[in-house]
Amino acid sequence: MRASSPPSRREPHNPAAADDGDEFRFCTTCAFSQACLSQGYAKPDLTAFQALIDHVGPFKPGEYIFREGDAFNAIAAVRGGTVKTFITDVAGNEQVLGFHLPGEVIGLNAIHPERYPCNAIALDTVTLCRFSFHQLSLLAARVPNLQQQLFKLLSLDIGKASLLVGDHSADERLAAFMVLLSQRYAARGFSATRFTLTMARADIANYLRLAPETVSRILKRFRSERVIEVRQRDVQLLDPGRLEALARPVLRMI
Amino acid sequence: MRASSPPSRREPHNPAAADDGDEFRFCTTCAFSQACLSQGYAKPDLTAFQALIDHVGPFKPGEYIFREGDAFNAIAAVRGGTVKTFITDVAGNEQVLGFHLPGEVIGLNAIHPERYPCNAIALDTVTLCRFSFHQLSLLAARVPNLQQQLFKLLSLDIGKASLLVGDHSADERLAAFMVLLSQRYAARGFSATRFTLTMARADIANYLRLAPETVSRILKRFRSERVIEVRQRDVQLLDPGRLEALARPVLRMI
DNA sequence: CGGAAACTTGAGAGCCATCAACCAGTGTGG
DNA sequence: CCACACTGGTTGATGGCTCTCAAGTTTCCG
Numbered sequence: 001m002r003a004s005s006p007p008s009r010r011e012p013h014n015p016a017a018a019d020d021g022d023e024f025r026f027c028t029t030c031a032f033s034q035a036c037l038s039q040g041y042a043k044p045d046l047t048a049f050q051a052l053i054d055h056v057g058p059f060k061p062g063e064y065i066f067r068e069g070d071a072f073n074a075i076a077a078v079r080g081g082t083v084k085t086f087i088t089d090v091a092g093n094e095q096v097l098g099f100h101l102p103g104e105v106i107g108l109n110a111i112h113p114e115r116y117p118c119n120a121i122a123l124d125t126v127t128l129c130r131f132s133f134h135q136l137s138l139l140a141a142r143v144p145n146l147q148q149q150l151f152k153l154l155s156l157d158i159g160k161a162s163l164l165v166g167d168h169s170a171d172e173r174l175a176a177f178m179v180l181l182s183q184r185y186a187a188r189g190f191s192a193t194r195f196t197l198t199m200a201r202a203d204i205a206n207y208l209r210l211a212p213e214t215v216s217r218i219l220k221r222f223r224s225e226r227v228i229e230v231r232q233r234d235v236q237l238l239d240p241g242r243l244e245a246l247a248r249p250v251l252r253m254i
Numbered sequence: 255m256r257a258s259s260p261p262s263r264r265e266p267h268n269p270a271a272a273d274d275g276d277e278f279r280f281c282t283t284c285a286f287s288q289a290c291l292s293q294g295y296a297k298p299d300l301t302a303f304q305a306l307i308d309h310v311g312p313f314k315p316g317e318y319i320f321r322e323g324d325a326f327n328a329i330a331a332v333r334g335g336t337v338k339t340f341i342t343d344v345a346g347n348e349q350v351l352g353f354h355l356p357g358e359v360i361g362l363n364a365i366h367p368e369r370y371p372c373n374a375i376a377l378d379t380v381t382l383c384r385f386s387f388h389q390l391s392l393l394a395a396r397v398p399n400l401q402q403q404l405f406k407l408l409s410l411d412i413g414k415a416s417l418l419v420g421d422h423s424a425d426e427r428l429a430a431f432m433v434l435l436s437q438r439y440a441a442r443g444f445s446a447t448r449f450t451l452t453m454a455r456a457d458i459a460n461y462l463r464l465a466p467e468t469v470s471r472i473l474k475r476f477r478s479e480r481v482i483e484v485r486q487r488d489v490q491l492l493d494p495g496r497l498e499a500l501a502r503p504v505l506r507m508i
Numbered sequence: 509c510g511g512a513a514a515c516t517t518g519a520g521a522g523c524c525a526t527c528a529a530c531c532a533g534t535g536t537g538g
Numbered sequence: 539c540c541a542c543a544c545t546g547g548t549t550g551a552t553g554g555c556t557c558t559c560a561a562g563t564t565t566c567c568g
Contacts, residue, residue, distance in 0.1 A: 423556095
């Protein structure tokens with residue numbers, strides 16, 4: 001599909017991608033697992049929970065994780081790498097729905113239709129923790145905290161989309177995109193001010209509903225204004241405060 | 255807030271608004287209740303379920319149902335009328351998030367933050383079935399089908415927002431808005447080709463991220479092209495096929 | 509009847525997409 | 539080793555869709 005940059009270029013800023021399949025380590029990166037550990041489940045529940053987990057991957061860049069219309073059976077938490085979800089519209093154009101970083105969950109919107117309503121592909125080397133949703137919900141009926149956690153996870157995803165729904169300027173949208181990326185990386189223990197864009201400019205533009213040229217021009221301006229430094233896909237936030245101020249109308253974090 | 259049209263003008267096309275508080279009737283309009291009846295729950299579960307229901311309202315036009323930041327305790331299904339949800343951005347501008355018709359559920363995005371992330375007000379005379387979410391989830395742990403139903407409901411809401419997220423033309427967005435309204439009314443047994451807009455042009459425009467003037471102009475053009483007939487807030491779809499064709503890029507119903 | 513709100517209509521401006529060309533890095537094959 | 543193609547990214551010029559501003563019209567309700 002796209003010729004990806006070599007992994008060696010990305011790893012310095014994305015430590016998770018360098019993890020191996022350590023059985024214990026993943027528990028600090030998956031949302032469910034975090035919840036389990038933090039809420040002190042009974043031992044039997046925890047082992048029942050771990051029995052549902054299926055470590056899959058690695059997926060190579062451009063490889064499909066699931067396709068639109070596939071039968072739904074599992075949700076998954078990203079362990080390493082970036083997953084892009086998208087649909088293909090009537091004209092055959094791609095419409096990017098989101099990017100999913102380590103620790104984030106994909107497949108939640110497939111529960112109701114019982115089919116995946118979008119495609120998911122790996123942007124770089126991706127590894128996942130896959131959970132059989134059927135078994136997970138059976139367990140959730142026995143373990144109230146797990147049920148709560150699932151409800152939370154689903155509820156969280158409902159509001160998420162509405163962040164980029166507003167009619168904001170291209171500047172505001174791109175600033176918000178960078179700020180959110182920064183926060184999401186920071187939440188997983190990565191640097192909040194230095195990271196690597198794992199997606200192409202065209203993907204960013206598509207996601208933000210802008211033209212790639214517009215993204216390019218705005219990044220150039222941000223750089224000339226000393227707000228960020230961009231070189232290829234490596235980004236450094238020079239003035240996070242100004243970036244957040246720009247993004248405020250979008251994120252409306254009062 | 256806004257001076258609403260008198261109820262007498264709306265009722266012919268919105269039969270639900272004319273219902274009185276009949277205890278049995280509501281069971282055919284609430285999503286949960288429908289699920290209960292269709293899946294044949296055991297009698298004790300059904301009565302336990304009904305004990306959670308709180309009939310509230312009527313709310314008058316412009317009255318708040320909940321406000322952004324309020325502590326979350328309940329989700330609610332609309333029984334009659336239309337609920338508008340919106341947030342207020344940093345500049346104090348309203349941003350409409352959605353309109354909720356009879357049979358639809360509000361408050362799902364409040365589960366995670368445990369606070370309502372938006373405001374909800376009645377556009378006309380609104381009645382609700384309110385469910386204590388805490389008790390509902392307790393019951394869900396005992397009644398697997400109810401848990402499934404809740405998961406479905408939440409999952410459904412995740413995908414819903416992404417319909418209007420794309421970068422589509424004003425024509426396409428407005429056409430899609432009309433088609434979706436039509437389908438939602440039809441799903442509840444109302445006419446699919448004749449209905450009344452319970453929201454102001456400004457609300458429609460705001461929701462679609464357009465200027466009110468643009469909505470007005472497009473409606474005029476649609477009318478001149480014999481696609482719809484509009485007189486004040488009464489709408490008639492003259493050529494649903496063409497409208498759906500226009501909306502296709504947005505709804506991408508293949 | 510009068511005032512306010514909602515809606516419509518028109519003219520002009522601005523943001524961003526489109527089109528086109530160019531540049532840079534990468535892989536390939538002769 | 540270098541020409542070549544290819545993908546991704548950048549830069550410039552132009553045009554169009556939609557917003558904004560302003561005024562007029564209709565509807566509604568006290």
